[in-house]
Amino acid sequence: MKWTLESRAILIGAIVLALFLVIGSVQYATIHDLVNSLEWVTHTVAVGSQVGTVQDALSRCGAEARRFVTTGDASPLGSYGLAVKNLGARVEDLSEMVADNPDQKARIAELRPLLDRRIETLNQAIAERQRGGSSAAVIAELDRVALAQTDPIRQVTDEIRDEENRLLGERRAKTEMNRRRATLLVAVGSLFAVVVVIWGAVALHRDVAERNRAEAALRSSEDALRDLSGRLLQSQDDERRRLARELHDGTAQILAAMQLHLVTLESLVAPAQGPAQSSFLQLSELLERGSREIRTMSHLLHPPLLEHTGLGSAIRWYVKGFSDRSGIKVEVQTEENWPRLSPETETALFRIAQEALTNIHRHSGSSTARIKVGMGDGRIGLEISDDGRGIPADVLATPARLGVGIRGMMERVRLLGGKLSIESGRWGTTVRAELPAEGRDGLKA
């Protein structure tokens, strides 16, 4: 199966997209894990902190109760009440924070009664002092039970903290692993993206370079083709000129000499009579006719008037002969005294007129035609029109379907930097050619 450029591009694009999706998915999952593990680390640190808060709250309760018991001043009682409420709230918070951990939940359950008993002891001490008990006695009682009550509390809270520290260690290790994995995947993904971009840029550059090369080659071919086309036209004109000269300088002269020799011969032999005279006459007429035809052929190939007097005279001469040969009446409008143009310009316009009239004779069915030549604004315009059946629209619209003659006209005009337009319909056809009016000296005429 042959892979086209497009199918290869689609396949490669699909593979790259799939790889990007896979890498992206893995990166997403890894970063999600990293965020998750970071949250657990934060949570674990918070739990540890909360344990400390519970311990502080309990210490505050003991301190406020002791103040009251020591001073007998009622002002610490408000703070004590707040401290007890705060302790309860902190324990509830701690309980919620470790709700997912059965072991920690069990420790909280173990802690609660210990904290309750301690608060009860403090309440009893406060109540005894309020009844007028001695502060020293109450404090002594508080001191006697403090250690027995606070040690188990400390033990449980330490166990809770130790468990959280252990979990913190685990979760930090997991976080570090996720961080490394995420970093690696981001690096891999970035590298992959860079590789893809570079590869895409290289491929694009290569394709653009290849396209530019192809376009340059195409332009070069087109230029070469145009150059060849121009040379062929020039070669055709040169060949016509050469043939015209050879016919004029060679064959025509020989026929003229033969005419003279025939008359001379007739004079030198005995007066011709009857069949001999008839033969002399016919031979003479044939030679004259042949001479005329050779001359006409030579002038049609390359009219001498085009060199000696210019475009206007050459067109008028050609039209006269064309009308005689074809029976088509041609009206010519040209100016009389315009400057001579370059040989290339005059030859091109003459050949265009010649070709257009030939087409009128062969295809149009028209009995009349018009030629107009005019100059202005540094340009010379030639218009040839007829009243015939026109060129079919589909043929006119497709240059490849136009005849060699019309394409030759287009090429002549293009080579000299001019324009050619053809309008055609049931009313007839009009060919317009416009060229820069370059004078014989190469300057604008």
Place this chain on the structure above:
Amino acid sequence: MVAADSYRVLVVDDEAALRSALRAFLEVSSKWHVCGEAVDGEEGVREAARLEPNLIIMDIAMPRMDGIQATREIRKILPDTPVLMLSFHDSPHMVAASFRAGATGYVVKTSIARDLLQAVETVSRRESFLSEDLRDERPHSAVPTRDE
């Protein structure tokens, strides 16, 4: 043998076969004698000055110097010698240019056999001559009529 009262004709044409044919044609009659030949306008001017012919038959399209320029030059040295132009060109422009240069007659080579004898007879009398094919298009006022 050349008759003493023969018209001495100089033939100027770059085509050897045509020069030979003109000589044979003219010298059928003892009235005409081809006293010299030239292959181009430059030689034609030199030979005209040297030979002083009674009549010059001049082709137009020749190398080095064409017949019209040669006629102009010959007119300066032999103002009375008639020049009969021979050419395949039948354009009014060419005919007018020939007469402006000083030619007395113009024969189109396609009908040379038909027109030449009458042409040399006419121009030898210093009268202008045009081939019959050209008479319908009197090209220019420079072409004198028979009556002028």
